[in-house]
Each structure stands twice: as C-alpha cells, then as structure tokens.
Amino acid sequence: xxxxxxxxxxxxxxxxxxxxxxxxxxxxxxxxxxxxxxxxxxxxxxxxxxxxxxxxxxxxxxxxxxxxxx
Amino acid sequence: xxxxxxxxxxxxxxxxxxxxxxxxxxxxxxxxxxxxxxxxxxxxxxxxxxxxxxxxxxxxxxxxxxxxxxxxxxxxxxxxxxxxxxxxxxxxxxxxxxxxxxxxxxxxxxxxxxxxxxxxxxxxxxxxxxxxxxxxxxxxxxxxxxxxxxxxxxxxxxxxxxxxxxxxxxxxxxxxxxxxxxxxxxxxxxxxxxxxxxxxxxxxxxxxxxxxxxxxxxxxxxxxxxxxxxxxxxxxxxxxxxxxx
Amino acid sequence: xxxxxxxxxxxxxxxxxxxxxxxxxxxxxxxxxxxxxxxxxxxxxxxxxxxxxxxxxxxxxxxxxxxxxxxxxxxxxxxxxxxxxxxxxxxxxxxxxxxxxxxxxxxxxxxxxxxxxxxxxxxxxxxxxxxxxxxxxxxxxxxxxxxxxxxxxxxxxxxxxxxxxxxxxxxxxxxxxxxxxxxxxxxxxxxxxxxxxxxxxxxxxxxxxxxxxxxxxxxxxxxxxxxxxxxxxxxxxxxxxxxxxxxxxxxxxxxxxxxxxxxxxxxxxxxxxxxxxxxxxxxxxxxxxxxxxxxxxxxxxxxxxxxxxxxxxxxxxxxxxxxxxxxxxxxxxxxxxxxxxxxxxxxxxxxxxxxxx
Numbered sequence: 227x228x229x230x231x232x233x234x235x236x237x238x239x240x241x242x243x244x245x246x247x248x249x250x251x252x253x254x255x256x257x258x259x260x261x262x263x264x265x266x267x268x269x270x271x272x273x274x275x276x277x278x279x280x281x282x283x284x285x286x287x288x289x290x291x292x293x294x295x296x
Numbered sequence: 297x298x299x300x301x302x303x304x305x306x307x308x309x310x311x312x313x314x315x316x317x318x319x320x321x322x323x324x325x326x327x328x329x330x331x332x333x334x335x336x337x338x339x340x341x342x343x344x345x346x347x348x349x350x351x352x353x354x355x356x357x358x359x360x361x362x363x364x365x366x367x368x369x370x371x372x373x374x375x376x377x378x379x380x381x382x383x384x385x386x387x388x389x390x391x392x393x394x395x396x397x398x399x400x401x402x403x404x405x406x407x408x409x410x411x412x413x414x415x416x417x418x419x420x421x422x423x424x425x426x427x428x429x430x431x432x433x434x435x436x437x438x439x440x441x442x443x444x445x446x447x448x449x450x451x452x453x454x455x456x457x458x459x460x461x462x463x464x465x466x467x468x469x470x471x472x473x474x475x476x477x478x479x480x481x482x483x484x485x486x487x488x489x490x491x492x493x494x495x496x497x498x499x500x501x502x503x504x505x506x507x508x509x510x511x512x513x514x515x516x517x518x519x520x521x522x523x524x525x526x527x528x529x530x531x532x533x534x535x536x537x538x539x540x541x
Numbered sequence: 542x543x544x545x546x547x548x549x550x551x552x553x554x555x556x557x558x559x560x561x562x563x564x565x566x567x568x569x570x571x572x573x574x575x576x577x578x579x580x581x582x583x584x585x586x587x588x589x590x591x592x593x594x595x596x597x598x599x600x601x602x603x604x605x606x607x608x609x610x611x612x613x614x615x616x617x618x619x620x621x622x623x624x625x626x627x628x629x630x631x632x633x634x635x636x637x638x639x640x641x642x643x644x645x646x647x648x649x650x651x652x653x654x655x656x657x658x659x660x661x662x663x664x665x666x667x668x669x670x671x672x673x674x675x676x677x678x679x680x681x682x683x684x685x686x687x688x689x690x691x692x693x694x695x696x697x698x699x700x701x702x703x704x705x706x707x708x709x710x711x712x713x714x715x716x717x718x719x720x721x722x723x724x725x726x727x728x729x730x731x732x733x734x735x736x737x738x739x740x741x742x743x744x745x746x747x748x749x750x751x752x753x754x755x756x757x758x759x760x761x762x763x764x765x766x767x768x769x770x771x772x773x774x775x776x777x778x779x780x781x782x783x784x785x786x787x788x789x790x791x792x793x794x795x796x797x798x799x800x801x802x803x804x805x806x807x808x809x810x811x812x813x814x815x816x817x818x819x820x821x822x823x824x825x826x827x828x829x830x831x832x833x834x835x836x837x838x839x840x841x842x843x844x845x846x847x848x849x850x851x852x853x854x855x856x857x858x859x860x861x862x863x864x865x866x867x868x869x870x871x872x873x874x875x876x877x878x879x880x881x882x883x884x885x886x887x888x889x890x891x892x893x894x895x896x897x898x
Contacts, residue, residue: 231302233310234308234309234310236314236315238316238516238517239515239516239517240316240520243517244476259310261315274298275298276299276300279300280300280479280480281321281479282321282324283311283313283316283319284310284320284324285324285327287300288300288301288302289298289299289300290299290301340739342607343752349754352752358749358750359751360607360739360750360752361637361750361753361754362603362607362633362753363606363629363630366600366603366630369567369595369599369604369607370603370606371607372593372600372604373565373567373603373605373607373608373609373611373615374607374608374739376591376593376604377564377565377591377611377613377615378613378740398596398597398599398600399596399600401596402595402596402600406593
C-alpha cells in the first residue's frame with residue numbers, strides 16, 4: 227500500500243517518473259504550500275516496489291505490504 | 297514487494313530544500329541508514345555551511361554546526377575525544393573542496409575514524425549559484441556567465457580520485473542520486489561507510505552526485521537528465537577504494 | 542599536593558592545563574610558543590587525552606571547537622600570525638557558546654613580524670579577537686607561576702560564561718625558565734561534564750545540538766546577554782596588582798613582561814626619591830578601569846604607559862579613565878626589540894623630571 231503524505235510533497239515528480247508501472251501522476255490539487263502532489267491512478271496495479279518512496283527527496287511516500295491483494 | 301517507512305531521524309515536516317533538490321534525498325538516505333543500523337541516538341551530525349546546512353531545520357539527531365569548510369576538523373576533535381560515537385560530516389562542494397580543502401585532505405590523510413558525506417551539485421546553491429570547484433566545463437554560473445572556462449578556472453575537481461590516492465582512507469566511493477539504481481547503491485555505500493567506522497577502520501568518504509534545480513535553472517526532472525548526460529560522464533560513479541573487508 | 546619545578550613559561554602553561562583537566566589540544570607550530578604543543582604531544586596521552594597537530598591554525602581551532610562541544614576541556618595555542626588565522630574559529634566559539642582556552646604567546650608584528658617577543662596583540666586580544674563584536678576574557682600573566690595559576694582557573698571562567706578565554710603572554714615569558722609551584726591535578730569525571738555538552742545521547746532523551754546559527758531576534762538576544770556578561774565581568778572579575786601606588790605622583794601602567802622591567806626601574810627611581818608607582822592589569826579585558834579612574838589626580842601628575850610595542854596599544858583604554866586629568870605618556874620598544882632596565886629607567890626619569898613631552 228502506498229501512502230502519500232501530501233503535506234510534505236514538493237511536487238518534483240520523481241515518483242511519477244520512476245514508477246515502473248506508471249500509475250502515479252501529478253494531480254490537479256495544491257497542498258498548503260502550493261505544490262501539486264501526486265496521486266495514484268491504478269492502485270490495484272501497484273506492485274509495492276517502493277521505488278517511488280526511494281526516490282522521494284522529502285520522504286513523503288511510505289510503502290507497506292498489505293492492501294487488497296496482499 | 298518492498299516496504300518503506302520514513303525514518304524518525306528527520307522531523308515530520310518538509311525539509312528546507314527546494315523542490316526536487318537531492319540534498320533532501322541524501323539527508324533522507326542518511327537518516328534511513330542510521331535507523332537501520334540502530335545508531336540514531338549514537339550518531340552526531342557535523343553540519344557544515346551552505347545548502348548542506350539546511351538539514352539543521354529538520355534533523356532530529358544530535359548535531360554540531362560548524363564553520364564553512366571546517367567540518368572535518370571539528371569532527372576530528374569530536375571523534376578523538378568521543379570515539380564511541382558515530383560521527384559524520386555532511387558537506388557540499390564549496391565547503392569541502394574549496395574553502396575546506398585542507399581540512400578534508402588532512403583528515404583523510406590522518407585516517408580519522410569518521411565518515412564524510414559529500415554532496416556534489418556543482419554550484420554554490422546557498423549564495424545564489426556561483427561557480428564551484430566542481431562546476432563542469434561549459435556549465436553556466438553567476439560567476440561564469442558564459443560557462444566555465446578551464447583556461448581561467450581550471451577543471452572540475454575530482455575528490456574521490458584525490459582522496460583515494462591517499463594511503464589511510466578505508467572506503468572511498470561515488471554515487472549518483474538521479475536514478476533508483478544510484479540511490480540504492482548510495483544507500484548501501486553509506487551503510488558500508490558507517491559500519492566501517494563502527495568497526496574502527498578509519499576514514500570513510502561517500503560522494504553523492506546531486507543537483508540544483510534552482511541555480512541550474514531547470515525543472516527537477518530536467519536536472520536528472522542533465523546529470524546523466526553531463527555530470528555522470530565526468531564524475532564517474534564507483535568504489536574508488538575499499539579496505540573495509 | 543603541590544610540587545615545584547623549574548620550567549619555561551610555555552611548559553608551565555601546558556602542565557597547568559593538564560592539571561586543570563584539559564584533555565584535548567590541537568595546534569600548529571609557530572615560534573615562540575612551540576613548547577606548548579611539544580609538551581602536550583606526549584603529556585596529554587599520558588592522562589588519556591588527545592593531541593592533534595593540525596594542518597593549520599584554522600583547522601586546529603576548529604578541532605578544539607569540536608572537542609570542546611563534547612564537554613572536553615580543550616585548548617589551542619599560537620602566536621600573533623596564527624591567532625589571526627584562528628580569529629574565525631574563536632568567533633564561532635563565542636557564537637556557539639563553547640568554552641575553550643586560547644593562548645597567544647605574542648611576537649613582533651604586523652604580518653609575519655618577528656619571532657622575537659613583543660606585546661603587539663593587545664588591541665586584537667581586547668577589542669576584536671574575531672569578527673562580529675564579541676569579547677573573551679583576556680588574562681595577561683607576568684611570570685611562569687602566574688601563567689600556570691591563570692591557566693589552571695581559565696576553564697572555570699570559560700565554562701561559567703560558555704565563552705572562550707584568552708591568555709596573552711609575550712614570547713619572553715613563554716621562554717624564560719622560572720620556578721613554578723604546580724597546582725594539584727583536578728580529577729574531572731563524567732559528572733563534571735556540562736549539561737549542554739554533546740557527549741552522550743545515552744541517558745538523555747532529548748536532542749543535543751550546538752550551533753552558531755540563530756534567527757535574528759535570538760541573535761540579538763544573545764548579543765544583549767553577552768553585553769550584560771561583559772558588564773558583570775567588569776564588576777566581578779577584574780584583576781590587577783599595584784606597586785608603590787599610595788603616594789605615587791607618576792603611575793606606570795604596564796602588563797606582562799613590561800611590568801617586570803618597569804618594576805625594576807621604579808625600585809631604582811624610588812631609591813632616588815622619585816614617587817613612582819605602578820598599576821599592573823592582570824585582566825586586560827575586563828580592563829581595570831576603576832583603579833585608574835579613581836586615582837587621586839590632585840596628587841598624580843602623569844600616567845606612563847609602558848608596553849613592548851610601538852605605538853602603545855593600551856593607551857586609549859588608559860586615557861578614557863584619566864579623562865584629561867593629567868598627561869598620559871608612553872614608552873615602548875617594538876618589532877621584537879626588548880624593553881631593558883636602562884631604557885625604561887631613562888624614559889620614566891625623563892618624564893618625572895619634566896624633560897618629556
């Protein structure tokens with residue numbers, strides 16, 4: 227399961243670029259600091275590889291096992 | 297399947313870094329490794345001057361903030377009097393290879409048993425993008441507005457190669473933080489360096505190739521491509537010395 | 542348990558430091574202070590301390606910054622040119638409120654100057670030891686014994702104030718050999734570590750941090766607190782010695798080596814009936830203002846500032862207290878040329894007999 231802490235996000239887009247399944251995209255809403263943060267388009271396709279979390283400079287993404295298909 | 301949980305070594309707040317700045321990724325990697333090694337409380341972060349110092353704003357561990365370029369000297373004083381602590385200095389390129397060149401080379405040459413993590417983004421970010429010793433040939437900065445000219449400013453300084461040429465250092469390696477592969481290797485490298493320090497092996501040095509979207513005048517994503525095309529071919533990632541085994 | 546030894550002023554400083562609990566020294570060779578690092582290079586390891594010969598004075602003072610931040614009593618020493626290089630680090634010590642001892646065994650200046658003794662660093666020591674407007678307490682011993690005594694207590698002041706302390710002594714006193722009664726070894730334990738030190742995270746459940754970086758309002762507050770601290774020093778920590786002052790019509794003000802030469806001259810002049818006395822500042826900062834200010838100027842006809850530097854540097858501090866109530870004269874040698882008994886005698890005699898202007 228991927229949890230995006232939108233408050234910490236600065237909208238750099240690294241998670242979107244490196245997601246091997248290409249299921250993240252920068253959304254249309256801004257967080258309190260004015261950054262557009264990512265959202266997941268196809269959660270069921272996520273393989274919880276945690277590459278998004280690994281590339282997030284801010285540590286705004288946490289990945290845990292579990293979720294619907296665990 | 298993999299898991300990732302944010303380390304408690306950094307506060308639950310945004311970093312002080314610009315969007316896409318790999319300084320924040322480097323700080324996060326250090327925090328992850330410290331937590332993995334169970335060394336959070338035992339660690340002491342020697343914070344230098346420049347954008348590298350911005351981790352002061354959200355670092356939860358003990359730290360000592362020191363003068364520009366002098367982190368390896370201060371770390372020497374710390375480690376000589378408190379050898380049980382895990383001591384690391386986090387320095388940028390202006391700090392480490394311009395004003396602090398004597399301190400880093402001498403600490404490395406003495407084989408001081410601490411770790412220096414060197415963030416190389418080829419610019420003076422904090423002061424607004426002046427040329428650094430590591431600025432690439434042709435790369436523009438506010439003091440090389442037509443691009444760095446080696447006729448007057450010399451060539452980008454390769455610190456890993458310099459330090460690996462010394463006898464004492466135990467581990468010297470360079471990694472690029474612009475890809476998952478590079479980040480994975482960097483994390484392993486930082487861990488290796490910290491473990492070597494805990495084992496009393498001597499001086500360990502990890503160079504991290506980073507970026508500066510603000511002063512390179514690029515989007516964060518563009519900086520990653522720029523690094524692939526320009527930074528990495530010149531500053532070749534790899535392990536330059538390993539006496540830890 | 543005290544013990545007497547015949548030793549150089551520099552060695553007395555080094556041994557007294559060890560006995561005061563100093564366990565870290567970093568420094569860079571420079572004449573005329575080399576006996577201090579040389580002595581401590583073997584002495585500190587004997588007591589479980591650490592010695593590092595730094596790659597520069599800049600690195601050395603920053604090593605001290607690191608060690609002292611851990612609560613370890615730490616010091617560095619140098620001479621004028623090296624103290625200039627340490628200026629950055631000393632300013633950072635003051636900013637980060639880290640106590641440490643800096644020793645300046647001074648020589649001729651400016652620039653590389655000469656390796657011979659001089660008192661050319663008074664203004665640097667008392668007015669601007671580094672950038673940013675701070676002061677350190679400055680002690681100026683005039684014997685190997687006094688150097689040992691002042692160094693022995695230096696960290697007590699430094700730790701009380703969380704501020705660096707400077708001992709300023711010229712190369713003469715650093716290198717002459719004298720009998721020194723050494724103080725007993727202080728036995729410091731972990732209990733004595735200051736609570737702000739970064740020594741151990743274990744047993745401390747909060748973050749330890751020391752930084753010279755502050756937000757503007759906090760920095761202003763720290764500047765204000767420092768100002769109050771300096772005032773308190775003036776009230777409580779001024780040290781000086783007087784000699785034949787009670788009936789003196791001419792008062793010599795001299796510190797360090799100059800005070801010893803001046804004292805010889807005054808003894809001669811007294812034999813000849815001239816009423817000359819002396820005030821010897823032991824703390825140069827805080828400066829002994831009151832004793833000079835409160836002299837009976839209906840009796841005192843002149844103040845004579847004798848320093849081993851030209852032009853005299855302490856003169857402004859003296860004149861502020863005299864406030865034009867009598868003339869202030871100066872005499873000195875400089876550039877590494879030493880004050881001698883005859884020269885000082887002649888200079889004072891010329892003044893008291895009305896020959897000087």
